[in-house]
Amino acid sequence: MNKISIIGMPMDLGQMRRGVDMGPSAMRYAGINEKLKNLNIEVDDLGDIPVGRPEVVIRPDTNLRNLELVAEKNEKLAAEVDKVIEAGSFPLVLGGDHSIAIGTLAGVAKHYDNLGVIWYDAHGDLNTGETSPSGNIHGMPLAVSLGIGHEMLTQIGGYSPKIKAENIVIIGARSLDEGERALIKANGIKVYTMHEIDRLGMTRIMEEAIAYLKDRTDGVHLSLDLDGLDPADAPGVGTPVIGGISYRESHLAMEMLEEAKLITSAEFVEVNPILDDKNKTATVAVALMGSLFGEKLL
Structure with missing residues (x-):
């Protein structure tokens, strides 16, 4: 890619732990702009979508935390992403927390007939208001993008669904709620859990995922949640789950995606510097972006 436009989405409304709104600043501080420029990529940093400091609102009738606010901010993100692709x-x-993927996908998917999605995450993010134990919308963006959930979320961008179940590959899952497991089975969503990663190895997983998506999609979005990695490598996340993907395996995954020239848009989410150790997680995120965008040792 010749030009990358960076959009910061400093939103923490999709969950309860403060600090993830500082994620974009932490990744900029860790040197994302400089890294991309060193790869001879033209970088246009568009700054942050204004989120402000809105008051938390819980709707007991929907079991959704900050529904209106999350919808409003994601509409703004969708419009910005749309403009960048145009x-x-x-x-x-x-x-930002993973609820921002609702806006990203709303802005991206309108440009593709068959958008593929690689969901690199410990969680499926396939909950709804009915199945969510917490009501946190950061556990729902993949379901919302499939057209499942509250219409204030599913209709962001003015259309639904954004993606098809058969065009999704989840990598790194190791914490799925009961409702999510049912939805995965009912829709035949391709999931590589940590069991498959341990058993088959990351090379085979990525070869299969790339082959699976290459022929059926006309673009692929990468949604990478830093909690997909093991907390030993990425401690600064809101919902850490031990036994995750290693730092090296993640680099290999990004390198293979770059070689395949598969990815047409991307987001890196859930970096929370308040929970971090000396900005380690943001530094990991930036290093993985380097591999995704062509950084090589030799």
Whole structure:
């Protein structure tokens, strides 16, 4: 890609732990702009979508935390992502909690007939208001993008669904709620859990995922949640789950995606510097972006 437009989405409304709104700043501080420029990529940092400091609102009738606020801010993100793609640039969104994927996908998917999604995450993010134990919308963006959930969320961007179940590959899952497991089975969503990663190895997983998506999609979005990695490598996340993907395996995954020239948009989410150790997680995120965008040792 010749040009990347960076969009910061400093939103923490999709969950309860403060600090993830500082994720975009932490990744910029860790040197994402400089890294991309060193790869001879033209970088246009568009700054942050204004989120402000809105008051938390819980709707007991929906079991959804901050429904109106999350919808409103994601509409703004969708419009910005749409504009970036219209201008012929690659959108790179820095989160923020994973509820921002609702807006990213709303802005991206309208440009593709069969958008593929690689969901690199410990969680499926396939909950709804009915199945969610917490009501946190950061556990729902993949379901919302499939058209499942509250219409204030599913209709962001003015259309639904954004993606098809058969165009999704989840990598790194190791914490799924009962409702999510049912939805995965009912829709035949392709999931590589940590069991498959341990058993088959990351090379085979990525070869299969790339082959699976290459022929059936006309673009692929990467949604990478830093909690997909093991907390030993990425401690600064809101919902850590031990036994995750290693730092090296993650680099290999990004390198293979770059070689395949598969990814057409991306977001890196759930970096929370308040929970981090010396900005380690943001530094990991930036290093993985380097591999995704062509950084090589030799």
